Amino acid sequence: MTTKKLTITLVAAAIISLTGCGQKSAEQYLESAQQFQQQGDFKSAIIELKNAISANPSNSEMRLKLGQIYLEQSNFTAADKELNKALDLNATADDVLPFLVKTQYYLADYERAVSLAQSIQLSDEQAQSRVSFYSYISNLRSPLPSTDYSFPQDLIGDDQILGKIYQALTNNELESAEQLSHSLEENNYELAQKNYVKGLIASQQQKFSEASQYYQKALKIYPSWHQVSFQLADAQIRDKDYNAASSVIDRLLTLNKENPYANLLKARIYFEQQDYAKALPHAEKAVQNGLNSKMAQLIAGSSALKEKKLELAYKYLTQAAQGMSKDNLVYRLLAQTQLLLGYTEEAQNTLSQLEGLSKIDADLFSSTGIKLALKGDVDEAKTFFEKANQADSSNAANLLKEGMLKLATDDASAITTVEKAIQQDDELKQAWMVLARAYLKQGKNAEAFKVANDWQQKSPADGLTLKGVIYQELNQPQKAAEAFKQALEIEPTHVGAYFLLLRAYQQLNELDRAIEVGRDIITISPDEMRAYVLLLQLFEQSHKLKEIKPILEQKITEEPDLLSPKVALALYYRSSSKPQEAISILEPITELNSLGLIILGDSNLQAKDLVKASAAYNRLRDKFPNDSRGWLRGIGVLELQGNTQQALELTEKALKKFPNSQSLKLLQINYQTQTGQLEKANHSLTLLKNTQNAENDTLLKYEGELALANKNFKQAQNLLEKFYERYPSFISAVPLARAMQSNNQFEKASKLLEDEYAKLDDPNKHNHTMAEFFSFNGAYEKAALYYQNALKLNPQDIAAINNLAIVEISRGNSLKGLELAKQAYSLSPSIPQIEDTLGFAYLRNEQLEQANTHLTNATKLLPNDNDAKLHYAELLILTDKHSQARKLLENLTSESAKIISRKEELLNKLQ
Template sequence: MKLRARRLSLPLVLSVSLLAACGGKSEEEMMASAKTALQQQDAKTATIELKNLLQKNPANPEGRFLLGKALLDSGEVVNAEIELRRALEYKYPQEQVVPLLVQVMLSQGQLKKALGDYGSTKLADKAAQASLDAQLSAAALGTGDRDRARQLAEAAVAGDPGSEQAVLAQARILSSQQSFTEAVQRLDELLKTHPKSASALLFKAQLQLRALNEPDAAITTFKQLLAVKPDQFDAHDALLGQALARNDIDAARQQLAAMKKAGVPGGRTALLEAKVEMAAGNYSRAKELVQALRRAAPEHLGLLSLAAMAEARLGNYSEAEALAAKAVQLAPQSAQLRYQHAQALIKLRQPAKALAALKPLLESGSKDSEALALAGQAAMLQGEQKQAEEYFKRAASLRPDDQRYRAALAIGQLSSGGSDAAVAELNTIAAKDKGTGVDLALISALAGRRDYAAALKAIDSLERKQPDSIDVPLLRGRVQLVQGNLVEARKSFEAVLKKDPKLLLALGGLVTIDVNEKKPDQGRARLEAYIKDNPKNSQALRALAELDAQLGKPHEQVLKSLNEAVRVDPNDALARQMQLDVLLAGRDVKLTLSTAQAAVAAIPNNIELMERLARAQMLAGENGQALSTFGKITSLAPESGVGQLGTAGVQILNKDFTAAQRELKKVLDVRPDDLQARAMAIQVELQLKRPKEALALAKDLQSRHPKAAAGYLAEGIVQQELGETDPALASMRKALTLENPGESPLRLHALLRKVRRTAEADAFADSWLKSHPDDITFGLYLADLALATNDLPSAEKLYRGLLAKRQDLVGALNNLSWLLTTQKKPGAVELAQKALALAPEQPAVMDTYAGALAAEGQPAKALEVQRKVVQMAPDVPAYRLALARFLLTAGDKAAARQELQQLTKLGKGFAQQGEVEKLLAEANR
């Protein structure tokens, strides 16, 4: 009986299934049910109904569109994009799909793609076009193109004045202009007519929280948003974040439970759960949660940031640095990500990299106290005491409510002359402070005012707080080094290396001591041994390259270390920057350009590398490409001014001074105190024959930077253009007394000579050199001037004096070699060889070398070198004339005649045509 019953059950089940299928919902019923669910903001039910519908009819365009909308409401943006694109494929009206699709793209950070794909799309329906314009306005704002964002917002308002999207676009523009109160007022007006606008409520709450610093008001608005849309992730995230900011872990867990109850997708819930576990100190659990999430979204910024934080808390700083670096690469404008990256680098004792990571946040007018404080720590580790003090002072002045405020005041007293009371005050604060921030500021301030004994005492106090910290002996060694106590500094650095033999900062201290003790080879050997044991340490390879450059080693040797640093760590941006700086100083245009292109491809969106790429493009004569690269820099970092200044520089080269003037105005509107921008603006005004405007800019520069020489030097140049000699000289003399006089001594001396006040010029030159013996630039100027005026004895004396101070001055080596050759003195070949080692493949240096070889009895080698010179620079007549001379000396009259005949074609355009005719007559004999 059981067997029979079992057999009978199969057809019974089949018949029930068939009956269910026959009696199921039709497509129309499922569509109607889905639309009702969407109206009731029940995205889950709508999704189920629409998926069932599409199983029956996969090509239903409206079903695809509504499913995309439901998935977007559920926070499943990736799948939403897929469905919306299918809706377009199945010819669902663009007017409905495109605005929503762009919204989805924006939610995934696809700002440039949205602008590229739909920036020129025109929709027939005005309301739809207005919605699209509003979304594109947000995209343009996100990429830094404020003008386009404003134009699109205005178009949205014109197309559909009272619509939700148009008003939101207006509010975004107001927010970008720092008009936060007006933006909130505009949103409140919208909420009167659209009280359930989740977008308006979210934007309002975010402005209250982040821009207006009204956390209580923001919490109220976030709660209103959750009443409208209980599963709104950003609201839950913000409320949970506020609980964590109060260190109220219980409240955070309650918010997390409410989020789960509301049905927020599991992945997002897990993200916030990881944040809670981090705050609760459960770092391993947080790491576990984040790792699971990252398997599905490896480049999610929030997950990368949280993963880096978890690794740092667990002491895995190398992993933390790698994760933070990747996050910064994906979002270079994020200050928070740069903080994380810098913190990890500081923990890894890589201060130079930390400062490079923070550089976009450290402009002259920066109000980022966190970045400044981190930069202070990095500068301290690097031994730059004065710079560290400046960073700490600026950071503290921006946060008067911080517990370190008293410390900032005391530091200010120290920097302005100081007093024992200020030191005592800082010591008191540092003793009470459980952290180390005040200790570091105190050490920095004391070292900055050269009170090394007190700085060492402060380090002793820090040691009592952190007896096992490796930073303590490292700081002690740094202070002893600048103190000049090399014996004790050596002991300190050696003590560090006993604890951590691989700590390169300590090894670098020993190398510095070796160089100071005139034992550079010993220092170099230390680095080479370290690299042998740590062949993949790019930082050590960079240090070796820096040492070689300092010692005047050949160009190829410096570049070899940097090439290896890039090979072992392609993501070492500093190594790539140094590599490009060496190449840019040379003349191998193709190699420089290809290397810069490779650097930007390896590390996209790195402003420093992109700026060097643009310079390489300019060197190659590709000014159009350089403009494009500077434009990309502007879109990535519009506030930095780097892109706009570079663009203006290219336009000045192109003699498009009006365009350069417009670009510089953009910079000065955002960064009115930018010295470089104002100096360039003055130059442009002079080129446009507007000296009065240039003079006004110079005066404004003086008022903004009264201690800087730039404004007074600029005024002197303008007055000189106007023919006002005495006012020009007075301004230049004033510039000499201020910070960074720059070209002021050169300009003053040149002007005195121009107006035939030669005795006064000579007296000034003697006086300036006596008081500024290390001013290499002025020394080179005087030497070159002596050479140009055929005062060969003075030129020789000046060049020799310069080379006694610096052996890596290629120009001085080259010109002194030429002088010795001309005067038939020995030593020219050796000097030319040194110049070539520093600047290989430079035609001018090779030409000098060939002349020296010929003068010292090596005609065959001279001829060989000069042939290469002419091959490298065939359009320089002087090089071809020298080659003809050497050919005649070698007895090859036919070849000499061929070279000379080419020169005769230049006619009077070549000043040495008389010598050409004389040599040609000799070749024809």
């Protein structure tokens, strides 16, 4: 035991001895640090200085030295910390301030740099010069520079020259700045600043490659001078050196991926490379993170426009346009976006503000004119066509559009305008056609044929085709066909003549010859979608639809990359009630045309897959937003899914796109009525009636349903009877029967519904409608009959079981009602309405404990359901909880006469 203690003591003594021998003094550490610094081993120098400070924490010289090395190593934060400590430890200001003010400049802490420099006057001339220089350029950089800060008079040597260069650059005196730069000493004194100002000068001289080289030299000295990294990337972008710029920006983004300016620079690279999909998220991030830059907004808006994200483009371009001069490109892009979104009035307003019209504006004005014409604002449309032609008087296409509008509005100058278009461009085919039709419209047939003959001299096949069109307009299909055949002899690939010949054979009812022409078209133009659709129609009209299938399959085999034959085959399958086959063709294709997406959606609808149908229509709206079919079909699916509020929202969104669509306006009234927005529905109806015939058939239906919702039962019955008389059916009879029952005409309503029900090909679809009608009117035996019919078709029809349970209870068959309620609950225990029915059934069978369990839970889950409240109130009365029952009933409000009657009945029991 004694030996062990002795060994430990000896080891401890050895360790203490070794430690004592290796210990350095603070001065030795400082000397070692200086040696490492001279060797360029700054990492070791820093370690030695930290050891020196540990040995002597109050030594200001060591803090100063460590701060200087940190500054040299571009670790500005650490340098600031150590230099401040040196100053706190009473290091002389002459020694510390030149480095500390400089450090604060590189930290972009400009206000502190200026404040510190102005607080102390140094005795050393060179030290004061450096402090004043960094104070001066810090004030120039400050977000809130002092206006009374004059050029310092105590600058000497290169500090003075650098200061004057900054002054010249601030005053846009580029030539003076360049001359001064040649006076800088060729030494290492403030070498980073010397390279930096030379980079600034080169940038302003548009010498971006040279500027990049100077910025890189400055960054080699101070790699953490991030401001210069941004300027380097900017210069490289302007020099089209995108790879180099991208590397610099990626380094900046690793420091802060949210940095708005770094994201803007990245967006600029992608934008200039026309990679708009990648430019957009970076530009958005720049804007979202607070960079209120017109460039960021313009790149975001333009990229979104290119990517067809129109609402996003509209948002950013609207921001970018604010405060910009009215001749700026952003206004033209904004107008283009507004037109694509269907915001015609806004586009009209934007274009009206444009200054300095140029040729590029002609198409914008022309497109707006077309939109205004389609909206019915003809006079304003003509004004915009005139502006289009002022912007580019040589644009024959715009002259033609103006002429077409004049022709449509019976303007006598239409012919003159179209003739001008032909004079500008006699190869504008449509102009010849429009001119001939203009003469035909005026009854000048000879003049129309003269136009065709004149065109035939310039373009024989086209002239003959026009001659055929004139014969068609004059209802002479045989002569038209001969003209088209002559045109095809001259130009066998004239697709327009082929289509017109096909139409002529249809007029002559020569369907086999029309089919032959259709097959010729898909031979010379195998991706011509219109030809396939016409062929399908012709084969169906000829009662031999099945014969087109092998033709389409062969075409797909011959041309596997073409889309149109595949879409046509899918259309064949859908028309043949084989939706799954159509889906299997179209579903794998990522880039479908509009017809393909419609067929895909319709086929899924036919297959009763509403989710996939909705997805197809969503794709159609996203890719072809101006195709109203995608909107209307999408609205229809939402209605089928029972999402009436969403259907209304999509309808109102569609109305922004198609503001003159009567169908959409009627749907809006319908959904506003169904969702209880009666004031809005009344307003929409008034607006529609002001622009439409009040006796419009469809309008009668929706006006009647709105009157029914407003409880104007006599008006509702009057309107709905008119609609039913014009369109007698079970569907039109239902709202009429509801109006009749509210006018105390139950027998008449009952007969109406039963008569229409009997006429239905598949009446079982409407068992629930019939049952609900009779149940509401207290005709429980008939209601039970229709629910039983529904259960024969589907024994697990939960709604039918639950509702039949209520009917049986109402008929006095409480035990049967309980049996059915239990069955419904076992099938779907999570539906609170079903639990309420079960509780009510227990209540009527005087099983109060079970009733309490289910009715208490149902009332919690259905806080706004008056039926559930009445059932629970009845339970409370039977269990002598009168005060709770009274409170519940007094708070119950309803517009239903049946609910109010039952409420009064229960309140009377509490008397």
